Amino acid sequence: MRINDITSNEELKRGIRQFLETAPDIYMAGVSVDTVIFGFHNDKLKALLLRFGNTPYFVLPGGYIMKEENLDDAALRILQERTGLKNIYLEQFYTSGNTSRSKEEVAMELTQKMIGTIPNSNWFAQRFVSVCYYALIDDTKVNPVTEVFFTEVKWFDVNKLPKTLYDHDAIISKALKRLQGDLDEKLVGSNLMGETFTMGQLQKLYEAVHQKKYVRTNFQRKMLSLGVLERLEKQYNGKSHKAPYLYRFTDRK
């Protein structure tokens, strides 16, 4: 689909017009929120993106902060409004504020094509400094849905991301780097592992997040040296003695 094939849509125009009538009274000008939601299950790391209107471009779930709303609360509300996801632990990791991010030409052209020139639509053309949050969740345990402006919500393998708008590629890269650092530091992955797990399952999480393979023995040594894993005694239940050891986190969040 090329940009020229994108046509405007009356329902969308009506929705946007309604939004724009009240937006300056409801939301702070100048500051927005973007969220990078990483999904993991078995062995793949994914990122959750929204299709921008009926275009081939995708964006992060994001939005605006209400005038009387705490920043962290805004992030949770925005994520829920865009994707339906609730009760997700969001970690603030970065605030993006180059002037160039608000001047992304493709995004401006697409918006214009879809909604035309309508009063006050300069709200979208304003400069926004965006406060960015990330989360790591089990993507099989959620069922994201989105609303009219975003026609699709989709998980993408972090190695096969679609075309994105604004500075969202750079924000995803920064989020991934932060997630990699937080994996040891803050055990952000511990909620994905179940109460008990094998070293092999944990290794798959690390390999997906760090996008590289580890040697099994090195990985085990590194993990045990962190001092956060407890090895459980094997239960002799008549099954093979070769069943792998199970572990659990001692400092579970």
Next chain:
Amino acid sequence: MRINDITSNEELKRGIRQFLETAPDIYMAGVSVDTVIFGFHNDKLKALLLRFGNTPYFVLPGGYIMKEENLDDAALRILQERTGLKNIYLEQFYTSGNTSRSKEEVAMELTQKMIGTIPNSNWFAQRFVSVCYYALIDDTKVNPVTEVFFTEVKWFDVNKLPKTLYDHDAIISKALKRLQGDLDEKLVGSNLMGETFTMGQLQKLYEAVHQKKYVRTNFQRKMLSLGVLERLEKQYNGKSHKAPYLYRFTDRK
């Protein structure tokens, strides 16, 4: 000095009136910047604060972002305008956005006392989400100066901070926590150590930043295990053989 002793000042009023006339045209509404400048020399960790007008309260060096200015550039400019400090490496670490931070009563009362009620002074009463940066520098190598609204710029031992306004205490605590994490991770202290240094000098930096004592042998083992230090051969220059080994960073930034 009690709040009641604070009197308004004609020069200050004039300056503020000038600022307020142009501020809405020049600066973004809703977003501000605060900087936490840590100073270290020999063995003490300090933080740089500005006296708020002629009150007994202090604040972080902070300010507003110009409409056509990148966020990181704004942070550098603001730091220079408030303190005269130039060419400081600032690390963004947090964005503070609770609604309560803009409603700090003492700050509002003090501002009112100093500048009275002047047109457009609601600029200061707006809600600002503040993007926070920190730096760690050798405080003996700089000579901070400040301007009329802030009557004093001063280093304080991080254990003996004065009364501050807004959420600046919380921001300083968050900055210290981040500095502690970054000390190993990013070698943020390496620029303070000179080309070569003794293990004892490095230990003093770590003790000041982490606010605790280390056992010499444990500290040395921990540092060497990071794999970033190179031990230099002793120079036999006729002085005592008991002179300590010198080290340097192999991965100096």
